[in-house]
Amino acid sequence: MIVEDLAVARGGVPVLEGLSFRLVAGAALILRGPNGVGKTTLLRTLAGLQPALAGRVSVPAESIAYAAHADGLKAVLTVEENLRFWAAIHGTGAVETALEAMDLRGLRGRMAANLSAGQKRRLGLARLLVTGRAIWLLDEPTVSLDAGSVALFGSVVRAHLAAGGAALMATHIDLGLAEAGVLDLSPYRAKAPAAGGRIGQFDEAFG
Amino acid sequence: MGALLSRDLRLAMRAGGGFGLGLAFFLLLAVLVPLGVGPEGGVLGKIAPGILWVGALLSCLLSLDRIFALDFEDGSLDLLATSPMPLEAVVAVKALAHWLVTGLPLTAVAPVLGVLLNLPVEGYGWLVLSLLLGTPALSVIGAFGAALVVGVKRGGLLLSLLVLPLYVPTLIFGAEVVKRGAAGLEVVVPLLLLAGITLGAAALLPFAAAAAIRVNLR
Numbered sequence: 001m002i003v004e005d006l007a008v009a010r011g012g013v014p015v016l017e018g019l020s021f022r023l024v025a026g027a028a029l030i031l032r033g034p035n036g037v038g039k040t041t042l043l044r045t046l047a048g049l050q051p052a053l054a055g056r057v058s059v060p061a062e063s064i065a066y067a068a069h070a071d072g073l074k075a076v077l078t079v080e081e082n083l084r085f086w087a088a089i090h091g092t093g094a095v096e097t098a099l100e101a102m103d104l105r106g107l108r109g110r111m112a113a114n115l116s117a118g119q120k121r122r123l124g125l126a127r128l129l130v131t132g133r134a135i136w137l138l139d140e141p142t143v144s145l146d147a148g149s150v151a152l153f154g155s156v157v158r159a160h161l162a163a164g165g166a167a168l169m170a171t172h173i174d175l176g177l178a179e180a181g182v183l184d185l186s187p188y189r190a191k192a193p194a195a196g197g198r199i200g201q202f203d204e205a206f207g
Numbered sequence: 208m209g210a211l212l213s214r215d216l217r218l219a220m221r222a223g224g225g226f227g228l229g230l231a232f233f234l235l236l237a238v239l240v241p242l243g244v245g246p247e248g249g250v251l252g253k254i255a256p257g258i259l260w261v262g263a264l265l266s267c268l269l270s271l272d273r274i275f276a277l278d279f280e281d282g283s284l285d286l287l288a289t290s291p292m293p294l295e296a297v298v299a300v301k302a303l304a305h306w307l308v309t310g311l312p313l314t315a316v317a318p319v320l321g322v323l324l325n326l327p328v329e330g331y332g333w334l335v336l337s338l339l340l341g342t343p344a345l346s347v348i349g350a351f352g353a354a355l356v357v358g359v360k361r362g363g364l365l366l367s368l369l370v371l372p373l374y375v376p377t378l379i380f381g382a383e384v385v386k387r388g389a390a391g392l393e394v395v396v397p398l399l400l401l402a403g404i405t406l407g408a409a410a411l412l413p414f415a416a417a418a419a420i421r422v423n424l425r
Binding site: 049 | 283
């Protein structure tokens with residue numbers, strides 16, 4: 001994935017600009033920066049959920065798996081049904097390996113409504129494995145995970161990287177990925193229009 | 208696509224899924240109207256086609272905001288938008304699922320409620336046929352309205368205001384089919400117009416709805 005001179009906006013207000021980086025297969029990049037700097041906005045833009053204000057993002061088609069704050073789980077479906085649905089949508093059958101990898105085997109028949117917050121998160125992350133996609137965009141993946149689960153997820157990410165995948169994650173918690181690069185977003189914060197920055201497009205929502 | 212359809216149907220059938228809500232409303236309306244109107248002078252039989260169609264329409268309206276709002280809240284809509292499935296197909300499948308859990312059951316129970324409303328015998332076939340042809344339009348138009356208000360907090364009121372005018376042609380021609388059929392008159396013209404509305408809506412609105420969702424997800 002190659003990002004060149006990207007500018008992103010949230011609600012019509014530019015938050016980041018002049019951002020360029022390159023993410024190659026087998027590499028992980030951790031986004032850092034204070035709250036509100038635009039980590040989520042950047043990830044949503046890269047996932048194709050919102051248009052970039054300027055710049056170019058080059059990614060192979062259909063290669064991005066996005067994990068947001070919300071896990072996209074249905075409370076009245078069981079763990080296995082939730083996962084099978086996403087596997088079917090993505091046309092893969094890797095449900096068993098995903099259950100195994102995120103330690104969810106014992107919970108497969110449990111309704112998602114009866115899971116703890118950390119278990120829900122594990123299920124949400126297991127979804128990444130059934131997408132079969134190479135580039136993972138992770139938005140605070142470790143929220144509500146205990147230390148053991150964080151380590152488990154760290155090893156899942158490492159296995160994904162070893163298999164030729166890539167990961168871009170916004171996180172404040174150390175996943176134990178010593179090889180991951182760190183990208184601090186603070187220097188790319190958009191300047192105010194008065195200071196010569198880009199003027200937000202008021203009609204962005206209609207563009 | 209089959210996976211999304213079966214998931215939506217399963218969600219509707221499980222606890223809190225909202226299946227039966229529209230049906231119960233339809234049933235209540237058809238039971239209460241005869242009590243309110245009273246038995247005299249064949250009034251009931253005359254207004255039965257209109258009452259049944261208005262009832263079906265309002266029942267459909269009840270569950271519309273669930274089509275996308277629930278998926279938006281739990282984040283599934285974001286994930287579906289980044290999945291290999293085109294959003295247009297997501298809309299079409301969700302509209303179909305909505306019709307299967309509201310329009311189709313409504314069509315099935317309508318003849319029974321026709322008895323309660325003293326609908327003339329000649330009207331029953333046309334009632335079922337007109338609902339079968341017309342209710343898919345209600346679901347597709349409703350899915351379009353739901354797509355427009357997805358992400359709006361308590362968008363239900365806005366949704367009703369947006370969708371009701373779009374429902375008017377379906378209501379007029381649907382009720383007209385039953386009225387004419389019950390009176391033994393020619394029904395081909397309203398029937399064709401009703402089918403035309405449904406086909407047109409099903410062909411065009413998934414694209415409009417997908418575009419609306421893309422804007423609302425930003």
